[in-house]
Amino acid sequence: MTSKPTLPNLDDLVNKYKLDIGRGIMEASDPDDHALMMKAIEAYKAIHGAYPPLQESMNIGRTPSPRIVAKSMPFSQVMDAYLEEKKRDNAPQTIVEKGRTYKDFLDIFGDLDLNLYTKGEMVQWKTADLKRGLGTNRINKRLGQMNDLFKWSIAHGHYTAHPTSPVDGLFISSKGKLGAQVEHYEPFSNDELAAIFSSTYPEEMPKPDHYWLPIVALFTGARREEIASLKASNVKKVDGVSCFLIEGGKTADARRVVPVHSQLEGLGFMKYAQHLQSMGQELLFPYLNDGANGRGKNAGRQFAKLLDKRQIKDERKVFHSFRHTLITRLHATGANPAHVMQITGHRGETAQSVHFQTYTHDVGLKALADTLEKLTYTFDLNAIKLEEPKFLFFLNRWQLQEQRKAKTRKP
Secondary structure (H helix, E strand, O other), X not given: OOOOOOOOOHHHHHHHHOOEOOOOEOOOOOHHHHHHHHHHHHHHHHHHOOOOHHHHHHHOOOOOOOOOOOOXXXXXXXXXXXXXXXXXXXXXXXXXXXXXXXXXXXXHHOOOEHHHOOHHHHHHHHHHHHHOOOOHXXXXXXXXXXXXXXXXXXXXXXXXXXXXXXXOOOOOOOOOHHHHHHXXXXXOOHHHHHHHOOOOHHHHOOOHHHHHHHHHHHHHOOOHHHHHOOEHHHEEEEOOEEEEEEOOOOEHHHOEEEXXXXXXXXXXXXXXHHHHHHOOOOEOOOOOOOOOOOOOXXXXXXXXXXXXXXXXXXXXOOOOHHHHHHHHHHHHOOOOHHHHHHHHOOOOOHHHHOOHHHHHOHHXXXXXXXXXXOOOOOOOHHHHXXXXXXXXXXXXXXXXXXXXXXXXXXX
16 A cells, blocks of 8 residues: 655645745745745645646746745735725715726635736736727726725835836727727717607606606716715705705715706706605605615616617717716807816816805806806707606605505514
8 A cells, every 4th residue: 555645734835935826926035945835836746736837837947036025915905995095085986886896806816915916917807808898998997996096005005016006007098099989978969869858758767766867967967876866955046046066976076066957947856856855855866775886777777778769879878978968068159168167077177176165156156057058958848847746646655655664664
């Protein structure tokens, strides 16, 4: 009976000398360390029947230089610390999106020490996104989220493997003609708007969020989640001007006050908001649930279905196109560019230094309202105007159902 060979403890050697067989990395501070790691590699062959990738490269005469990597923290710990800090200046939806991106990365590469991630992993990750057909903007956004984390980690001393982020230089240029054709959102045309807001619109968008989110976006340029997360008290009159107080913006800089367009008010939006306030509801759309895709996800899906019905198939024409529609049309009227930026809450522009309280002054709000009133559309708004009781019935029924649920939950 053949006796089993005596082998060094592979786990002990790997842990002590930081031999990462799967990634072909070995850390040795002197020849004795190197010799011990060679024993670990031989143990690996005895157990698995083949040399690991590192030893294969040595066998063909390319002995790798030892790569000494300082120990840091696992990616997951760095991620948690980064996201916790970013809650102070990122909107909740942005935090959710970043967290989802980092989880995708962890699912592929595992939760390794942060210093073990190199440009090689970033290239593989980008290549995987390209192969599964993600668009340029989406890939660049995901790369940007990783880049932010690594830059933050460098600043905080967590990533010391390299002085710069491993994402540097990997962004895809969007300046080319193909990028411009495929990736940028486009505004809706007059004909498309007339088709979207035809007389059947109220029946096809039957809930308050379905109905109001696209219309509010059309007259404010606000993002879907900015509208869906509005509080009932965020719709009010300030110095005699009906306005939105947008707090849940994409970034902290997106907080702003936007006048309510007279045509939006004519459709009954202020009455809708006032009814929610009279019900004692905190949110403008209180029946919506928050989730990974935001409070406005169902309205977004319903709107996408509507576009399909209207045969609007261009991938550049989506809910976000309302924002581009408003900006394009206001600029076409010769509107003050600073006013347009203030209305839409653009970051990184001259408007970003204008704070929430700026428009509590009579002249500022009226000037913005005058700019917004230049916005006109050719389709007939009366065709989509609702009889007032429709949504009141929906909301009152929902409130009654919630009250019944609360009673059944009581012991």
